Amino acid sequence: MNFAKYAKVFEVGVQNTFVYRWNFALRSVFGIVPLIGTIFLWRALYGDDPARVLSSYTFSALITYFAMTVLVENLVTPTEDEWQIAGEIRDGKLSALLLKPLNYLAYRFALYASYRALYSAVIMPGVLLIFFLLRAHITLPPEVLTWLAFGASTVLAALLQFLVAYTVAMIAFWLLEITTIVFIIYSFEYFLSGRVFPLDMLPAWVQPAVKWSPFTYEMYFPVQVFMGRVKGDALVQGMAIQAAWVLILYILATTLWRAGLRRYHAAGG
Amino acid sequence: MKRHLAIYRLAIRNSLIRDMSFKLNFLLWMLVEVLWFIGQLAFIEVLYGQVDSIAGWTKWELVALVGTHQIVAQLFQAFFYVNIAAIPELVRTGRLDLLLTLPIDAQFAVSTRQISFDSIVNALVGGGIVVFALLKLGIVPGPVQIALCIAAILLGIAVHYSVMFSLACISFWSVRAQFIHGYFNLFMIGRYPEAVFRGAFRFIFTWLLPIIWVSNAPAQLLARPFDNPWPGITALASGTLISLAATRALWRFALRRYGSASS
Numbered sequence: 218m219n220f221a222k223y224a225k226v227f228e229v230g231v232q233n234t235f236v237y238r239w240n241f242a243l244r245s246v247f248g249i250v251p252l253i254g255t256i257f258l259w260r261a262l263y264g265d266d267p268a269r270v271l272s273s274y275t276f277s278a279l280i281t282y283f284a285m286t287v288l289v290e291n292l293v294t295p296t297e298d299e300w301q302i303a304g305e306i307r308d309g310k311l312s313a314l315l316l317k318p319l320n321y322l323a324y325r326f327a328l329y330a331s332y333r334a335l336y337s338a339v340i341m342p343g344v345l346l347i348f349f350l351l352r353a354h355i356t357l358p359p360e361v362l363t364w365l366a367f368g369a370s371t372v373l374a375a376l377l378q379f380l381v382a383y384t385v386a387m388i389a390f391w392l393l394e395i396t397t398i399v400f401i402i403y404s405f406e407y408f409l410s411g412r413v414f415p416l417d418m419l420p421a422w423v424q425p426a427v428k429w430s431p432f433t434y435e436m437y438f439p440v441q442v443f444m445g446r447v448k449g450d451a452l453v454q455g456m457a458i459q460a461a462w463v464l465i466l467y468i469l470a471t472t473l474w475r476a477g478l479r480r481y482h483a484a485g486g
Numbered sequence: 487m488k489r490h491l492a493i494y495r496l497a498i499r500n501s502l503i504r505d506m507s508f509k510l511n512f513l514l515w516m517l518v519e520v521l522w523f524i525g526q527l528a529f530i531e532v533l534y535g536q537v538d539s540i541a542g543w544t545k546w547e548l549v550a551l552v553g554t555h556q557i558v559a560q561l562f563q564a565f566f567y568v569n570i571a572a573i574p575e576l577v578r579t580g581r582l583d584l585l586l587t588l589p590i591d592a593q594f595a596v597s598t599r600q601i602s603f604d605s606i607v608n609a610l611v612g613g614g615i616v617v618f619a620l621l622k623l624g625i626v627p628g629p630v631q632i633a634l635c636i637a638a639i640l641l642g643i644a645v646h647y648s649v650m651f652s653l654a655c656i657s658f659w660s661v662r663a664q665f666i667h668g669y670f671n672l673f674m675i676g677r678y679p680e681a682v683f684r685g686a687f688r689f690i691f692t693w694l695l696p697i698i699w700v701s702n703a704p705a706q707l708l709a710r711p712f713d714n715p716w717p718g719i720t721a722l723a724s725g726t727l728i729s730l731a732a733t734r735a736l737w738r739f740a741l742r743r744y745g746s747a748s749s
Contacts, residue, residue: 243653247668253687254675261541261682262533271536397514404518408525418532 223327230331277354285440293375302386370439380466390477411437434459501601541681550619550709555701556612562646564605574657641722642700648729658740676701696725
C-alpha cells in the first residue's frame, strides 16, 4: 500500500479548507454561544452552590464534561463528509475517482483526517481559551494511563464517527435524496452521544441500552474516560465495545460499497 | 405591492404542489423534527429529575417555552430558512442574475422563493404542546395575552430573518458560506429561560441581538402571566426595527459588490 498518494490527498484537503476562513470563524462562534448558554442553564440548576451534587456531578465536574464534549466534537465530528460522498455518488463524479488507483474509503478517510486536523489546529486557540477561562472548574486527569486511554478512545471515536458518516452516505447508491436519512440519524446521534446532557443522568432502566448503543462511544465515552469516571474492568470493556462497533461499521461500509458499485451507473457522467 | 402578492401566491401554490409530489420526503422531514422535539422534551425530563425549579421556572412553564420556541423556529423555517440558506449558492453560481432582473424587489424575490409546508405542520405540533402545558399549569390566557403573544412571535420571526439574512450576505465576500447551516445553533439559547442568563452575555443577547427574547417573550405572556411582559416585547420590537433596517442596508451594500459569476 502506497501512503504517499493519501498524504497528497491530505495536503490538497488542507489547502482547500484554508481558503475559507470566514467559514471557520463563524462556525466557531456558532459553536461557542450554545456552550455558554448551556453553562448558564446548569448554573441556575446548581443555584451557585459548589458543593451541590446532581446525579454524581458537581457543577465543576459538569463544566469539565461540557468543555470536553466541545473539544472531542471539534477533534472528531465530520462536518461535510457525508454530503460530499453522497454528492460524488449522485453526480457521477465517482467515475473519475474509480479510474485512479485509489481505495475510495482510504481516500475519503485521508480527506476527513486532513479536514479534522486543520480544523482542530485553527480552533485550538479558541478551545484553549475556553479551558483557560473555565480553569477553576476543570480538573485534568492525574494519571498518565488515563491520558493514554483517553487518546485511544478518541481515535476510536473518530473512526466510529467517520464510518457512520461514510456508511450513511453509501445509501446514495440506492436513493437520490439522502438528506432526511442523514438528519434522522443525526438527531439520534445528537442526543444519544451525550452532547446535550451526560448519559448517566438518564434513568436506570435506560442504562443497559446506553451501554450497548454505538452513539455512546462517539463522544460520551471518551469524555467519561478523561474524567476518570470509567476505570479498570469497565474501561477495558468499554473500549472493547467501542472497537467492536468500529469493526462492525467497517464491515457494513465495505459491504454496502461493493453492493452499491454493482448498481452504480454514473448518472450524467 | 399587488404584483408582489400575486407572485407570492404563485410561490405558495408551487411549493404546495412540490411538497405533495414528494410525499415520503415530506413525511420524513416531519419525522426529523418530531425526533428533535422529543429529544428536547426528554432533556427537560432529565433536568427536572434533578431539581424542581430552574431560575424560578417550573417544568410545565419550561415545556411551554420549548413549545413556543418550536412555533417560532418552525414558522421561520417554513417561510424563510430554505430561501436564505440558498443565497450563498445563488451568489456562487451566478443564478442570482435571474432574480435581479425580475420587476420586483430583489430582496423580496430571494426571500420568498418557496414555503415548506412540513414546517407549518410542525409549528402546529409546537402549538399543541404549548396548549397541553397551559392545561397542566391551569392557565387560560385572555384575548389580550394571545394577541400580544402572536405579535411577539411575528417580531421573533423578523429577528430570525434579519440575523440570518445578514449572515447570508457575507457570501458576497466569501464564496463558500456553509457556516449558514450552523445558524440554528445560535438560536438554541432561546429555549432557555431568560432569567438564567447574566452579565455581558445577557446584555448582548437581550438588547443588542434579542435572541433570548424571541421565544421567552411570547412564552412568558402565556405561561407566566405574573411576569412583566413589557421588557421583552420592547426589546423585541426595537431589535426588530433596528435589525431589519441594518439588513436592508447590508443587502444593498452587498449587491453593489455583486459582479455575477460567469460574465
